[in-house]
Amino acid sequence: MIRFENVSKKFVSKDNETIAVNNVNLTIHKGEVFGIIGFSGAGKSTLVRHINLLEHPTSGKIYFDDVNLTQASERELRKYRQRIGMIFQQFNLLSQRTVIDNIMYPLEIAKADKKERGKRADELLALVGLEDKRKAYPSQLSGGQKQRVAIARALATNPDVLLCDEATSALDPITTRSILALLKEINEKLGVTIVVITHEMKVVEQICDRVAVMNAGVIEEIGTVKDVFLNPKSETTKKLILPEDNGLKTDDSRRILRIAFDGQSAFLPVISSLTIECNAMINILGANTENIGGKAYGQMLIELPKDADKERQIKKYLDSQGIYYEEGGKSHEQGYDRTA
Amino acid sequence: MSKGMIELLKNGVDETLYMTLISTIIAYAIGIPLGVLVYVTDRKGICNNRIINFITGVIINVVRSVPFLILLVAILPFTRLVVGTTIGSDATIVPLVVAAAPFVARLVESSLKEVDSGVIEAAKAMGSSKLQIITKVLLPEAKPSLLVGGTIAISTILGYSAMAGFVGGGGLGAIAINYGYYRYQNNVMLITVAFLVLIVQLFQEVGIRVVNKIDKRLR
Numbered sequence: 001m002i003r004f005e006n007v008s009k010k011f012v013s014k015d016n017e018t019i020a021v022n023n024v025n026l027t028i029h030k031g032e033v034f035g036i037i038g039f040s041g042a043g044k045s046t047l048v049r050h051i052n053l054l055e056h057p058t059s060g061k062i063y064f065d066d067v068n069l070t071q072a073s074e075r076e077l078r079k080y081r082q083r084i085g086m087i088f089q090q091f092n093l094l095s096q097r098t099v100i101d102n103i104m105y106p107l108e109i110a111k112a113d114k115k116e117r118g119k120r121a122d123e124l125l126a127l128v129g130l131e132d133k134r135k136a137y138p139s140q141l142s143g144g145q146k147q148r149v150a151i152a153r154a155l156a157t158n159p160d161v162l163l164c165d166e167a168t169s170a171l172d173p174i175t176t177r178s179i180l181a182l183l184k185e186i187n188e189k190l191g192v193t194i195v196v197i198t199h200e201m202k203v204v205e206q207i208c209d210r211v212a213v214m215n216a217g218v219i220e221e222i223g224t225v226k227d228v229f230l231n232p233k234s235e236t237t238k239k240l241i242l243p244e245d246n247g248l249k250t251d252d253s254r255r256i257l258r259i260a261f262d263g264q265s266a267f268l269p270v271i272s273s274l275t276i277e278c279n280a281m282i283n284i285l286g287a288n289t290e291n292i293g294g295k296a297y298g299q300m301l302i303e304l305p306k307d308a309d310k311e312r313q314i315k316k317y318l319d320s321q322g323i324y325y326e327e328g329g330k331s332h333e334q335g336y337d338r339t340a
Numbered sequence: 341m342s343k344g345m346i347e348l349l350k351n352g353v354d355e356t357l358y359m360t361l362i363s364t365i366i367a368y369a370i371g372i373p374l375g376v377l378v379y380v381t382d383r384k385g386i387c388n389n390r391i392i393n394f395i396t397g398v399i400i401n402v403v404r405s406v407p408f409l410i411l412l413v414a415i416l417p418f419t420r421l422v423v424g425t426t427i428g429s430d431a432t433i434v435p436l437v438v439a440a441a442p443f444v445a446r447l448v449e450s451s452l453k454e455v456d457s458g459v460i461e462a463a464k465a466m467g468s469s470k471l472q473i474i475t476k477v478l479l480p481e482a483k484p485s486l487l488v489g490g491t492i493a494i495s496t497i498l499g500y501s502a503m504a505g506f507v508g509g510g511g512l513g514a515i516a517i518n519y520g521y522y523r524y525q526n527n528v529m530l531i532t533v534a535f536l537v538l539i540v541q542l543f544q545e546v547g548i549r550v551v552n553k554i555d556k557r558l559r
Contacts, residue, residue, distance in 0.1 A: 052465055054461060054464060054465060077467075078467040078468070078469060079467065080467075081464075081465060081466060081467035082466065082467040084465070085465075085466075086462065086465040086466075088458060088461075088462060090456075090458050092456065092458040092459045092461065092462035093459070093462075094459060094477065094480070094481060095456075095459075095481060095556055095557050096480050096481055096483060096484075096554075096555075096556050096557075097480070097556075105463075105466065105476070106466045106467070108476070109466065109467060109468045109469070109472050109476065110467065137556040137557075138556075139556060139557050153466075154466075157466075157467075163465075
């Protein structure tokens with residue numbers, strides 16, 4: 001559906017040259033939710049702006065449905081942009097227009113029939129659940145409501161793709177979750193391909209099928225969310241998974257285990273069971289877990305007891321529960337296979 | 341105060357309002373396109389064009405640098421060419437427009453600069469043409485700020501119109517100079533000044549009220 005071929009983007013200013021995107025090759029399939037994750041300044045926003053040619057690549061080609069967009073004329077490009085919706089961190093609604101007029105804007109510029117515009121806008125308003133805010137102005141809405149309007153507006157022209165540029169980064173955790181649920185629903189119901197840019201692992205965990213990890217303009221890692229999450233290869237990914245410290249270092253005196261929860265039931269008291277079953281004291285060094293729809297996602301760092309026997313018991317228990325773990329940065333394929 | 345003087349002042353107010361309003365309208369008719377042109381051809385604008393941007397910028401700056409009283413006299417031949425005379429209210433409108441249009445262009449440009457660049461990017465991403473971005477996004481989004489600029493422009497033009505009284509322009513300015521200054525009638529001077537202040541206040545008050553009513557960001 002979307003294919004990047006050796007795409008590079010250089011920004012040249014007076015005294016320095018920045019390579020924002022460095023020789024990226026990428027394919028995004030029809031109907032998937034694709035995540036691009038990385039820290040600020042990694043080039044992910046620049047990369048995603050290449051999909052609708054808001055940024056023109058310095059070199060390389062971008063294909064949309066096998067059409068090379070870098071060769072398209074201004075007029076053709078505008079037609080393609082109507083098939084690629086986009087939402088933003090700051091919502092970017094027209095502040096002087098009502099909600100309904102905002103949603104109708106893309107239909108207006110596409111010169112859609114006047115009656116159709118209103119009908120379509122009302123449908124979308126219902127889809128995002130804001131029928132009662134029809135005549136409100138953006139300044140009267142909360143952040144989450146603004147993003148819902150932006151989503152409705154982006155979908156007005158029935159696009160094939162929806163680009164989300166840090167769409168939930170300005171929202172609180174609960175609103176984030178509901179917006180992500182809405183995006184997932186749009187993906188499943190309408191079959192819209194969604195590209196999500198984020199710096200938050202939990203966004204990727206909640207809705208993405210595949211993910212690309214970006215750092216300094218380069219895609220360091222790409223794969224299904226499960227693969228990347230359970231078996232991170234690059235330093236960037238590890239830092240994204242455990243932001244506080246990369247935690248996987250093991251010094252001589254302490255043995256540390258990273259446990260990853262990947263959709264196990266949130267209602268099972270895993271750690272308590274572990275201590276009871278193995279009769280071992282476990283020190284929790286750090287945790288970053290979330291309960292998404294009754295399933296546990298996230299990471300936990302625990303310190304292993306010095307006793308080698310206990311350690312074996314603990315690992316055996318984790319294996320038996322199908323919980324993935326790794327020690328000192330090396331993954332245990334056995335545990336991984338069970339969950340995969 | 342004599343009946344004649346009241347009649348005179350009434351005419352003065354009428355003439356001043358006439359000159360100010362007509363000049364403002366024409367100045368905006370020229371100033372808006374000029375301001376938009378400077379804004380969109382800027383390096384970060386949607387129609388980046390250095391040459392056009394430079395030329396319009398120079399024209400605006402040159403005209404804006406000439407003090408109004410000098411400009412008024414300097415372009416007398418042009419004024420005669422346009423309206424056939426160099427005295428009276430109609431003749432004052434010409435230099436008023438010439439002086440105000442570049443000023444208005446700068447006001448318009450600064451209003452447009454206030455429009456959030458993210459909104460423009462969103463409009464682009466939705467497939468808007470450049471003209472659509474200007475007419476459907478930039479100008480409507482800048483509308484409250486444009487109106488604030490409008491009240492500033494109208495007060496400035498009113499002030500300029502009074503200056504034109506020195507060289508045969510009409511309105512309250514001419515009365516203040518001819519009666520208040522040359523004939524030492526201090527009471528006439530005071531009354532005209534009071535009228536000028538009142539008119540400016542009126543425009544400003546109306547302007548601010550309209551802005552507060554139409555700006556949807558303030559609620």
